[in-house]
Amino acid sequence: MKIEGQSFVVTGGCGFIGANLVKDLVNRGAGEVRVLDKELREASLGDAQASGRVKLYKVDVTRPQELLGPMKGAQGLFHMAVLPLGPSNTDLRMALDINVVGGFNVYDAAVQGGIQKVVYSSASSVYGDTDAVVDESHPLNTVNMYGATKLTGELLLRAFATHKGLGYVILRYMNVYGPGQTGGxxxxxxxxxxxxxxxxxxxxxxxxxDYVHVSDIVQANIAAMASEVSGEAFNVGGDxxxxxxxxxxxxxxxxxxxxxxxxxxxxxxxxxxxxxSSQKARRMxxxxxxxxxxxxxxxxxxxxxxx
Ligand SMILES: NC(=O)c1ccc[n+]([C@@H]2O[C@H](COP(=O)([O-])OP(=O)(O)OC[C@H]3O[C@@H](n4cnc5c(N)ncnc54)[C@H](O)[C@@H]3O)[C@@H](O)[C@H]2O)c1
Structure with missing residues (x-):
């Protein structure tokens, strides 16, 4: 899918990685970038709003009815909204609601809105604790709630591909850092x-x-959306x-x-x-x-x- 002139939805678009992606989509000439977040922190989007091509929606992914309008007629979706690692591992039910049920709601609304492809921000946490350098064939041995919810988000997306024909790419990020980050x-x-x-x-x-700069994570998201590849998971790190x-x-x-x-x-x-190892993402x-x-x-x- 080409980026220029197309409409994209970014859930969690006011967050660290989401805001960096929104700015890049605007710079690449995306026709419209719909930012969905439960907290609209406009400052995080910098100059992007001056383009007139950014639309903000105060939306909670746990409320399905709020998702339908903003999805309608968009071509691609980047799903980034999350309850992060720390809070997920202390409030297990909230992690389930936001990361799992919220993910389901987002995919369901995407299908109803006619979206063709989803790029899902997953995490290296799905592999669990291991001394090995992990590639995508490594067993998915996560033992914490954050990892469990990120992995379930992957599985649900695969199911939507099977039953509803939704195109997708899963990106499993290593440790991301860069401008706009508040924790870590x-x-x-x-x-x-x-x-x-x-x-x-x-x-x-x-x-x-393995630390990876946020601009490289943005680059991987754009490549995943722009390519013909679908139905694959990729590690994204700094190697x-x-x-x-x-x-x-x-x-x-x-x-x-x-x-x-x-x-x-x-x-x-x-x-x-x-x-x-990000070899697969390099190759494909x-x-x-x-x-x-x-x-x-x-x-x-x-x-x-x-x-
Ligand atoms: N930062 C990292 O190192 C890292 C590593 C691996 C994977 N990831 C994944 O990348 C994605 C983005 O991470 P980030 O670091 O930008 O996180 P972030 O916490 O900075 O941003 C997440 C955004 O989601 C929004 N959000 C939370 N709950 C919501 C809800 N119920 N409805 C709507 N919006 C909601 C928050 O307001 C926030 O703006 C996440 O899916 C995360 O799991 C990040």
Whole structure:
């Protein structure tokens, strides 16, 4: 599906990744971008609204009747609305309502509205805790509620493809970072260092992750929507691995401090390693991560220093 001139729905479009995607869709000449979110944080959309092609809908995905109008006549849907990891793992029922029933409502409304293709934001959490570098054939061993709901969102989408002919691509993101993010390790460390406080490390700090810049996640979403590919799941990562202590080290260098981190006990269920292979997305979607981690951190800290 081409992007230029077409109408797209972005659920969770005022969130971190959604807002970055909305801006990119506008820049690529999308005819209309319908932003669905239960909290309309217009500031997150920057200049995108000045284009006159962004429409905002205050919509809760748990209320099916609110979804029908905004879906009508759009060609593509990016489903990003979510109860995030932390709250999902403490309020299990709310996670079920928003991520599972909400997902069902979104797909159902998409079918009724005539949408042809859905790109679903899934997560590497579906693989569970593993030391292996995961590709898409890795068993789906999630044991927490967030992972369970993200995986169920995938399965429901497959069912809608079977019964209603909905086209889809599933993208399983590794750890995303970049402008507009409010939570997460990188923000927490930068904020502590800015306040001259030692960064906090939960556990030994040797937990390691695959970090991917939000602009590369946006690129993968666009490629997934634009390509003819349907019925596939892809990892989307940066193909680089960094431990918590390495990340703190890079940030300290960029910010010109060497404050010793403070160590705290690791929370239960903490993941030791989460690293993915994005080879399939490279091969089938032409995905190519373009922001090296050190460069992304440098931009975020906003200094001229080199990591
Ligand atoms: N950020 C990451 O590192 C990461 C990693 C893996 C997967 N993902 C997935 O990417 C997607 C976007 O993540 P994000 O980091 O931008 O999250 P975010 O929390 O920044 O944005 C989610 C948005 O969904 C909206 N929302 C929540 N409940 C809603 C409801 N009931 N109805 C309508 N809108 C609702 C929120 O208001 C928010 O704007 C999610 O599906 C998430 O599971 C993110």
């Amino acid at each position: 390790l990188i923000n927490a460390v930068i904020n502590r260092l800015r306040q001259n406080q030692p960064p906090l490390v939960f556990g030994l700090g040797n937990q390691s992750f 680089e691995e960094f431990s918590v202590l390495q990340i703190i080290g890079i940030l300290q260098k960029l910010m010109g401090t060497d404050m010793k981190p403070e160590f705290r006990p690791a929370p239960s269920g903490d993941v030791g390693r989460r690293v993915g 979607l032409g995905y190519q991560p373009s922001v090296p981690f050190s460069e992304g951190l440098r931009q975020l800290v906003g200094t001229g220093a080199r990591a």
